[in-house]
Amino acid sequence: MLNRVKVIICGKEYMLQTEEAPSYVYGLAKLLEKKINDISSGNSSISPYSAAIMVALSTLDDLSKAQANVDNIRAQAKEYVDEAGKARIERDAALKEIDMLKLKIEKLEKAAEK
Numbered sequence: 244m245l246n247r248v249k250v251i252i253c254g255k256e257y258m259l260q261t262e263e264a265p266s267y268v269y270g271l272a273k274l275l276e277k278k279i280n281d282i283s284s285g286n287s288s289i290s291p292y293s294a295a296i297m298v299a300l301s302t303l304d305d306l307s308k309a310q311a312n313v314d315n316i317r318a319q320a321k322e323y324v325d326e327a328g329k330a331r332i333e334r335d336a337a338l339k340e341i342d343m344l345k346l347k348i349e350k351l352e353k354a355a356e357k
């Protein structure tokens with residue numbers, strides 16, 4: 244279900260349709276306005292539009308770096324899963340060898356008793 248949410252950013256109204264909760268969208272709008280104001284307040288010659296472009300670029304940079312980190316974590320997790328699989332195979336082989344050695348020991352003990 245789509246929610247219609249009206250937000251005001253830098254004095255301009257935007258009517259949005261989203262599946263997100265209105266409170267979430269209001270929070271995003273408030274954060275965006277704060278970031279725009281932070282950039283604009285440092286330099287009065289920067290328009291809200293230019294500040295919004297700077298915020299967008301910064302946000303895309305953050306997103307790109309976060310995605311790279313996620314990809315890195317996925318690769319590490321895959322390595323760990325692969326290593327765990329190899330370790331499980333080695334453990335199973337070692338347990339089989341132990342069972343075979345126990346049988347040999349039993350046979351040798353029986354032969355020694357005779």
